[in-house]
Amino acid sequence: MNQADVSKLMSQLRIAVRPTKRNLKNPDGPEGRLLKLRKTVTALVKHERIELYYNRADEARGYAELLISNAIRHGDRHKATMELADYWLLEKQLVHKLFKVLVPRFENSNVSYTRMFKAPRDYPGMYYRKSVLELRGNPYPVLTPDNSQNRNLLHNVLLDEARKEFRREKLANLANKLAAETENATASTTATPAQAPVTETQTEQSKQAEEAPKA
Amino acid sequence: MNINVRILTKSVAQQYAFKRIVTFSTKPTQQAAAAAVPQQQEVTGPTVRKPIVPAHYRFVYPEFLPDPKVEWRNAVREKLERLDMLDRRRQIELPEFYVGSILAVTSSDPHAAGKTSRFVGICIHRERCGLRARFILRNVIDHQGIEVVYELYDPTIQKVEVLRLEKRLDDSLFYLRDALPEFSTFDENMEAEPLEEGAPVPINDIKVVLRPRPWLERWERQNLLGVANIEQYIKDKHRKSAEKVQKPWEKYDLMKQYRATIPEEEQKEIFAEVHTELHTLELQRKRNKRKRTFVKPKHLA
Numbered sequence: 001m002n003q004a005d006v007s008k009l010m011s012q013l014r015i016a017v018r019p020t021k022r023n024l025k026n027p028d029g030p031e032g033r034l035l036k037l038r039k040t041v042t043a044l045v046k047h048e049r050i051e052l053y054y055n056r057a058d059e060a061r062g063y064a065e066l067l068i069s070n071a072i073r074h075g076d077r078h079k080a081t082m083e084l085a086d087y088w089l090l091e092k093q094l095v096h097k098l099f100k101v102l103v104p105r106f107e108n109s110n111v112s113y114t115r116m117f118k119a120p121r122d123y124p125g126m127y128y129r130k131s132v133l134e135l136r137g138n139p140y141p142v143l144t145p146d147n148s149q150n151r152n153l154l155h156n157v158l159l160d161e162a163r164k165e166f167r168r169e170k171l172a173n174l175a176n177k178l179a180a181e182t183e184n185a186t187a188s189t190t191a192t193p194a195q196a197p198v199t200e201t202q203t204e205q206s207k208q209a210e211e212a213p214k215a
Numbered sequence: 216m217n218i219n220v221r222i223l224t225k226s227v228a229q230q231y232a233f234k235r236i237v238t239f240s241t242k243p244t245q246q247a248a249a250a251a252v253p254q255q256q257e258v259t260g261p262t263v264r265k266p267i268v269p270a271h272y273r274f275v276y277p278e279f280l281p282d283p284k285v286e287w288r289n290a291v292r293e294k295l296e297r298l299d300m301l302d303r304r305r306q307i308e309l310p311e312f313y314v315g316s317i318l319a320v321t322s323s324d325p326h327a328a329g330k331t332s333r334f335v336g337i338c339i340h341r342e343r344c345g346l347r348a349r350f351i352l353r354n355v356i357d358h359q360g361i362e363v364v365y366e367l368y369d370p371t372i373q374k375v376e377v378l379r380l381e382k383r384l385d386d387s388l389f390y391l392r393d394a395l396p397e398f399s400t401f402d403e404n405m406e407a408e409p410l411e412e413g414a415p416v417p418i419n420d421i422k423v424v425l426r427p428r429p430w431l432e433r434w435e436r437q438n439l440l441g442v443a444n445i446e447q448y449i450k451d452k453h454r455k456s457a458e459k460v461q462k463p464w465e466k467y468d469l470m471k472q473y474r475a476t477i478p479e480e481e482q483k484e485i486f487a488e489v490h491t492e493l494h495t496l497e498l499q500r501k502r503n504k505r506k507r508t509f510v511k512p513k514h515l516a
Contacts, residue, residue: 002283002343003277003344004282004283004475006273006280010479011479011480013473013478017473019474030464030468034467034468059470062469062473063470066473067469070469084469088467
């Protein structure tokens with residue numbers, strides 16, 4: 001039952017955080033681990049989408065999220081945050097990107113700043129799982145399949161039915177109109193020899209008009 | 216893409232709406248910020264009312280924050296513990312104090328003469344959270360260093376008085392055990408030194424003088440601010456080994472810090488839950504104190 005550290009105040013992460021860290025196998029110990037993660041975070045901020053091993057991506061994700069959230073919280077006039085950015089971004093032009101591009105982009109967001117996907121691994125290859133780590137709002141095409149056109153989705157089923165209904169109504173209207181026109185025509189014409197074929201067409205059309213709403 | 220367009224249009228609108236003086240910063244200047252803040256408050260003030268929890272609560276009541284270790288978290292237990300803590304606080308006054316403050320604790324003691332014992336000492340350490348919160352008091356009595364561990368919510372504690380409210384330069388003062396006895400000697404009949412209301416807690420920047428080695432811990436490795444003469448007693452080999460165990464990268468290890476703290480949103484939730492109760496208790500105590508100070512003097516002759 002340890003007391004929580006109250007000297008620092010951090011905003012809550014919008015991603016799932018593991019209770020313990022991964023050591024990421026490194027001969028230089030914790031410092032080397034952080035160097036590895038610094039490289040990953042720098043690459044993420046630079047390229048906005050990177051593909052790498054799952055463990056390293058998952059570890060680096062938390063650091064990237066916290067870096068951005070600290071930058072949003074304190075701004076670029078806070079000395080400690082600037083030091084943090086200086087430490088975590090190995091290429092110094094990215095410090096500008098962090099404060100001038102990423103902070104305005106994520107300032108009003110209420111979801112996580114990064115996304116992570118599981119990626120397929122090549123076979124036969126290294127055993128380790130792979131993943132794709134990206135910043136939200138990046139300029140690349142989306143990775144997730146677009147399922148909005150799936151015809152089995154409920155809203156698509158409903159839309160289809162509505163469309164069918166609409167078409168049926170339209171057909172029925174059309175048929176009624178035609179029937180009305182032909183009736184008018186027969187009433188006005190008094191010529192007897194032409195009567196026989198006209199009645200045939202009239203009956204056919206009226207049948208169609210009756211069938212149309214059923215179909 | 217939509218997001219980008221929105222941000223772009225927003226930024227363009229901002230550029231044309233206001234003349235921004237500072238081009239190098241993403242944050243407005245202090246004057247602009249000061250001008251902007253009251254406007255926002257005017258807009259949000261009447262619509263959204265939130266309980267105002269003072270920012271210093273996490274320092275005053277650190278034990279209300281749960282242990283950040285995820286495996287040990289249990290929302291129900293934490294809540295029940297907080298209720299119990301408030302119950303206890305309704306019974307006795309547990310004042311604000313820090314490591315370095317001088318306290319007097321009166322507790323029930325079946326073996327003492329009047330069944331109670333009073334111990335005065337400097338708080339050298341605070342640890343644990345919830346109902347298990349505890350602190351260590353240290354004093355030198357009859358040339359013998361004495362330390363007593365008190366649990367803050369122990370029902371046998373009858374009274375906790377803060378005789379001198381102050382902080383020291385370090386988070387824990389275990390090095391007083393290796394310091395000269397005068398640095399942890401405090402008069403048992405010492406009178407309380409009241410602070411002005413609303414004044415910040417003073418930081419005592421006294422530097423303690425250590426005894427020569429052997430010590431209980433390797434103080435030279437701990438980057439202590441409140442010790443004057445470590446250099447006097449250590450040799451080159453100590454200096455080298457101390458350098459080797461330093462971890463300068465830890466202040467950049469954001470996730471380590473995150474796992475050691477309770478995030479701000481959660482803290483707000485917790486303190487919003489206990490704030491009204493604690494605040495009324497504080498007010499009650501203040502009123503009682505004032506009553507006690509204005510007691511009429513009796514006839515002298």
